Amino acid sequence: MGDARRPPAVPIPSVDTADRIELYRALEASLGSPFSSDPLAPNPNPLIIVISGSSGVGKDAVIKRLREVREGLHFVVTATSRPKRPCEVDGKDYFFVSKEEFLSMVHRDELLEYALVYGDYKGIPKQQIREYIGKGYDIVLRVDIQGAATLKRILGDSALFIFLVAESESALVKRLMDRKTETKETLLVRIATAREEVKHLRDFDYVVVNAEGMLERSVKLVESIIDAEKAKVRQRNAVI
Numbered sequence: 001m002g003d004a005r006r007p008p009a010v011p012i013p014s015v016d017t018a019d020r021i022e023l024y025r026a027l028e029a030s031l032g033s034p035f036s037s038d039p040l041a042p043n044p045n046p047l048i049i050v051i052s053g054s055s056g057v058g059k060d061a062v063i064k065r066l067r068e069v070r071e072g073l074h075f076v077v078t079a080t081s082r083p084k085r086p087c088e089v090d091g092k093d094y095f096f097v098s099k100e101e102f103l104s105m106v107h108r109d110e111l112l113e114y115a116l117v118y119g120d121y122k123g124i125p126k127q128q129i130r131e132y133i134g135k136g137y138d139i140v141l142r143v144d145i146q147g148a149a150t151l152k153r154i155l156g157d158s159a160l161f162i163f164l165v166a167e168s169e170s171a172l173v174k175r176l177m178d179r180k181t182e183t184k185e186t187l188l189v190r191i192a193t194a195r196e197e198v199k200h201l202r203d204f205d206y207v208v209v210n211a212e213g214m215l216e217r218s219v220k221l222v223e224s225i226i227d228a229e230k231a232k233v234r235q236r237n238a239v240i
């Protein structure tokens, strides 16, 4: 008995002599349906990329450079009640708000997560994430370790977590000292905190060593991680 699903036999011309189109059409006819030009792999999902690490490790420096070299990323501007540093720009580095304004955002459930960090509030506005995911952007969130732990609880494996570290504790201390933004008291707190924070490394998906003078290499590695995630068969699927 013949197989009803099998297309009728079509003569296929020799690959050495046949016209290219003729051969293509004959292969199509032989297999019983036209060859599709649709992509074989689905479009990758927009990613939520959480970049975290101890104070002074270089989160801002890496993100600033990433912003320059890579398109298709939206860098979420965090809201904070911390006073603006002279070099910072409102709406670009952070949304600087009063403590009262911050707490009313919390009350209206406008923040994905928030925390009190070194006496000041910091939080991530949900609306920005929804808007840019809707436009197909990957979202970059810059949070401290405490924030990353909260986001891990909220987002689980649906987001990508990258831990930035200095090459050593000593290098981190020197970098913090050289930045000259800290008092001796806040320096001490930040360094003691960093010592504890590095223990959370295992809660992250990737670690990037941001070694002295190697910012460019760190940024390339972050880009490679994003590229690898885009090529994953089982994509993360973040819903906010």
Ligand SMILES: Nc1ncnc2c1ncn2[C@@H]1O[C@H](COP(=O)(O)OP(=O)(O)OP(=O)(O)O)[C@@H](O)[C@H]1O
Pocket: 053, 054, 055, 056, 057, 058, 059, 060, 061, 062, 175, 176, 178, 179, 210, 211, 212, 213, 214, 215
């Ligand atoms: N790879 C690097 N080599 C040398 N200096 C660096 C490198 N990365 C960052 N820095 C410098 O180290 C200092 C701290 O970096 P940055 O302010 O980006 O850290 P951060 O993690 O954002 O800190 P915080 O959480 O306190 O805001 C800055 O002066 C920055 O220019």
